[in-house]
Amino acid sequence: MTANDASSSPCPICKHGIIGDLRTCALVTTQGAIDFWCWPELDSPSLFSALLDNERAGAFTLSPQGEGWRSVQFYLPDSNILQTRWLSQHSVVELNDFMPVQASAEALPCIVRRVKVAQGEATLTMRCSLKFDYARLTPDLQVLENTALWQAENQQTVTLNASVPLTAEEGAVQSQFTLRCGEEAFFILGSEAVTAQGQQEVERLHHDTLAFWQQWVGKNKYRGRWREMVIRSSLVLKLLSSTRHGSIAAAATFGLPELIGGERNWDYRAGWIRDASFSCYALIRLGYIDEAKAFGHWVRTCMENSQFEPDKLQVMYRLDSGTDLQEHELPHLAGHFGSTPVRIGNGAYQQRQLDIYGELLDTLYLTTKYGDGIPHRGWQHVIRLVDHVCDIWNSPDAGIWEMRGEPEHFLYSRLMCWVALDRALRLGAKRSLSMPYERWESVRQAIREDIWTHFWNPDLGHFTSTRHGSDLDGSMLLMPLFRFVSAKDPDWLATLDAIKNKLVRGGMVRRYIASETPADSLHGEEGYFVACSFWYVECLARADRLEEARIEFEKVLIHANHLGLYAEEFDPLGNALGNFPQALSHLALISAAYYLDKKMAGEELTWQP
Structure with a gap:
């Protein structure tokens, strides 16, 4: 050929x-x-x-x-x-x-x-x-x-x-x-x-573009191991960001399959509230405070476009913070290796996903901590939002993975409702802001008790992803990362080992087993989720299982493509699946590399409220 x-x-x-x-x-x-x-x-x-x-x-x-x-x-x-x-x-x-x-x-x-x-x-x-x-x-x-x-x-x-x-x-x-x-x-x-541009102009454009990117990378504060992969991941995040709007797209593409020949083909050219806190953590750690602030501003604009009504808050928004993401199929396209239907827009924007409240408050907490204080009217909106969480936290929803089956009581959704209360209480105390402290503290404790009571399976000896269930889910790896449970708690370590035995294969981690998850109403299994694979590494590092963490990290790194880029998922052989490149995958890589490097250097990381 x-x-x-x-x-x-x-x-x-x-x-x-x-x-x-x-x-x-x-x-x-x-x-x-x-x-x-x-x-x-x-x-x-x-x-x-x-x-x-x-x-x-x-x-x-x-x-x-x-x-x-x-x-x-x-x-x-x-x-x-x-x-x-x-x-x-x-x-x-x-x-x-x-x-x-x-x-x-x-x-x-x-x-x-x-x-x-x-x-x-x-x-x-x-x-x-x-x-x-x-x-x-x-x-x-x-x-x-x-x-x-x-x-x-x-x-x-x-x-x-x-x-x-x-x-x-x-x-x-x-x-x-x-x-x-x-x-x-x-x-x-x-x-x-x-049409008016010639060779000299092309040379100037090339020079200016190279200078722009190299100057931007020069602001990166990461100096640890795996710097090349961290730099490439930060460049991916920057590419997926919008200078005009401050948003960060979940990925650059639409319609790429999570299973070759399957129907899990979504449009990721939008901004997810869920990605906000992950993005702000990564950008702040790398020294890109302005980008973190811009993303925080985009999130606030999205809230404005939802009229500051907590029940109108969407899980995702257009990159310009618009609210309409109607889903359509493109039947004239054959799909990537025959994977149909090819979809544009994303119907999940109309789903109820309770975790977004925690991610929103975590984002607000971070951008306020490293940026400007929150204005009075803004804090009033926060009070309404947190009061809404107090009313609805004990409800079923579609969950972090945007299940298209019947709503369930998911552990991750419950966890993030706890995060919403926790971050609001910390922010209010830090800024000496008025708030219904007793109610919020009571609900925060009620959610914690609910998780330990109804999402712990005493027969199996580990947490479960659904209430009174037996199943496991990669999102559970975020429990210690959001500081709900100690990374060295024996009950958490038992859960971590259960995830290892059920969902991990050669460093790659599944989100869940689709055939064992009633809320997943689609046909066929999906691939191994890149972000979960890096969350698993960070959990091992936080548990002081450093040698294991380093080996698992290297296993995931070898599955990057020739340029160090990741899609959303891997197939069983480590080949890319899903939309590409995926922001959440690179965000999780940055977080894992940052934490593992600090731990290997003997630096004890503490979280300061």
Whole structure:
């Protein structure tokens, strides 16, 4: 097979890198194809989505012709500029892909592809096929020598500017050109404004983009072991964040399966309240206080858009803090390796998930601790929210994993209601704020007692994920991480060992066993959850099982892809499943690396209220 041969199947999830500009992101395969890009926003309709249907959807391919090429891929140091290199016996080709971080919020995103022959010579082939509106609309194409324009009614015009001649064939733009050692070509894809840009401008964009990312990494305070993985994880989080809104997307993609050929295919291009506290912990630990504050501001805007009504608070919001995430299916797309239906939007936004109150209060606590004080009106909203938790904590819900079956009484939901009361009481005391202390303290103790009474199975000798149940769940690993129980409590250690025996395989941890979980109404098992795998490592470290923690950590690290990126889940062989890259996976990696490194250095970490 030649380097530019197209396959009838999509490229596997793990064989991708990501580029972005803090407004949207694109995925690039190890063979130099951009097969996923939503534009102009991350949650806008896609222009490229061959990752979900290689025949019907658009892609932007660029690679050398001929046999005998080997491709490798890496990021330029401390950056999100991705280089794909092809090596043969006599030639080396380098392709740098990046998205300039625009100074103006009004400037539309663009992709810059800069290809150079570093040794020998090579003939390269480029093909760019755009399909608007999730591949539901084929635009009109016009080619004028070095420029191509895609236009459709009620759609923004997209332009490709190149340093080599372009031709139109079968609705796509193509080019074939030969470069000798030291020669290069470029392609810029974006709005009409890119047409005036030439080689000198491309060099400036490349220089400025590299400088932006390296300066941002330079602010990172992490100096411990596994720094390279922590830096890459922080760069992923930054890519998934929005400069305009302060939000952090759960992932860059939609429709990628948690089980190949299965129906667990969701849209993660939204911001989850659940991720807020995890994000703030990670960003603050790394020294990115401004990003943590911006995310906290986004959360407060989401509360405003829910009219500060506790019962209207959603589990997720649009990246611009909007409330509507209606779920739809795209039946015209074949799905990633036949995994259907392909969904956009996410119906879970209408679910009742009680854990969000704890995550919201934990976020508020953190951003207030490291930022500005809470205003009087803001504290009044907190009082209403916490009083609401006092009323509804003993209720069934859909849980952290957004089950689509009948509501249950989940341990994690109960735990996070306790966190909501705990953080509100601590915040009120720290800031000397008025509050119904006796009621809140009474409910906090009632929730604690309920967990120890109704979620502890004396026959099995461990906690269970549902009330009076026998099952286990990866979210239980957060009990000591949220300081509900001591990480060295014998009852917790018995639970940790039960999780190890039931859910852990080769360092990978399942969320739960789907076939044994009535609330999971979908068909088939899912994969092993990346975040749970890192939570497990942190629990071992907190329990002073350092050697075991370090070995388990290394087991999970080897399952990152070639660039150090993680999707949401692993298959049994450690291959990536689910949307990609996943913010929660990288957040959990940062937390585990931070804590394990400190413990190995002999530093005792304490939590200061």
